[in-house]
Amino acid sequence: MPKRGKKYNESLKVFDKQNLYDLADAINLVQETAKANFDETIEMHIKLGVDPRHADQQVRGAVVLPHGTGKTKRVLVFAKGEKLKEAEEAGADYFGGAEYADKIQKENWFDFDITVATPDMMGVVGRLGRVLGPKGLMPNPKSGTVTMDVANAIKDIKAGKVEYRVDKTAIIHVPVGKKSFGTEKITDNVKILLEAVIKAKPAASKGKYLRSVTITSTMGPGIKVNAAKLTE
Numbered sequence: 001m002p003k004r005g006k007k008y009n010e011s012l013k014v015f016d017k018q019n020l021y022d023l024a025d026a027i028n029l030v031q032e033t034a035k036a037n038f039d040e041t042i043e044m045h046i047k048l049g050v051d052p053r054h055a056d057q058q059v060r061g062a063v064v065l066p067h068g069t070g071k072t073k074r075v076l077v078f079a080k081g082e083k084l085k086e087a088e089e090a091g092a093d094y095f096g097g098a099e100y101a102d103k104i105q106k107e108n109w110f111d112f113d114i115t116v117a118t119p120d121m122m123g124v125v126g127r128l129g130r131v132l133g134p135k136g137l138m139p140n141p142k143s144g145t146v147t148m149d150v151a152n153a154i155k156d157i158k159a160g161k162v163e164y165r166v167d168k169t170a171i172i173h174v175p176v177g178k179k180s181f182g183t184e185k186i187t188d189n190v191k192i193l194l195e196a197v198i199k200a201k202p203a204a205s206k207g208k209y210l211r212s213v214t215i216t217s218t219m220g221p222g223i224k225v226n227a228a229k230l231t232e
Helices: 006-012 023-032 082-090 098-107 119-126 129-135 150-159 183-199
Strands: 041-048 060-064 075-078 094-096 114-117 161-165 171-178 210-217 223-225
Touching: 023 183, 023 210, 023 223, 041 183, 060 150, 060 183, 075 082, 075 098, 075 119, 075 150, 082 094, 082 150, 094 098, 098 119, 098 129, 114 119, 114 150, 119 129, 150 161, 161 171, 161 183, 171 183, 183 210
Parallel strands: 075 094, 075 114
Antiparallel strands: 041 171, 041 210, 060 161, 210 223
């Protein structure tokens, strides 16, 4: 078992690890237990009642958090022609075509946080699947990152759009803000995320959908949320 620091151990005394807290109480507790000397990221970890091995039980999408995540994302756009100009004017950090695919493959370059591509560039981007996929950087129509509307895609990303995707253990991990946001802004972001995840429930998912919900800070302990009350 890893050795925990003094601040972490102090945080454990603030709440009951076995208790399931109402959302408002959990959000207050996660801010109280975020004791690091930097503005910690607040994250949601949602265990779903799905089997990710089956295509019809995948849960994936994107949602614009009303207050963003507190981090400005660097956007790489694969496009050509007028769409390159559109990407530049919309604030893309990098934009181009095959030259960026070569840079990624030959130089192991990953100085970006999200990839957007127009459909006519997927032939170029497709060959990057093995390197972009494991890093969660592969553009996808379901998350709105494969689109001809490059300007709006970039605008949403810069405004606080986050992607959520169930992993192989059926858990979704998503940042929902910073400690400095305060209770009201974090609550707004969390509610928008939960609404999106609940709405994305696959028809093939049977039984309890939200198995467990935990909110935590970068260096703090996880606070368990009463998942049953979130769907009432």
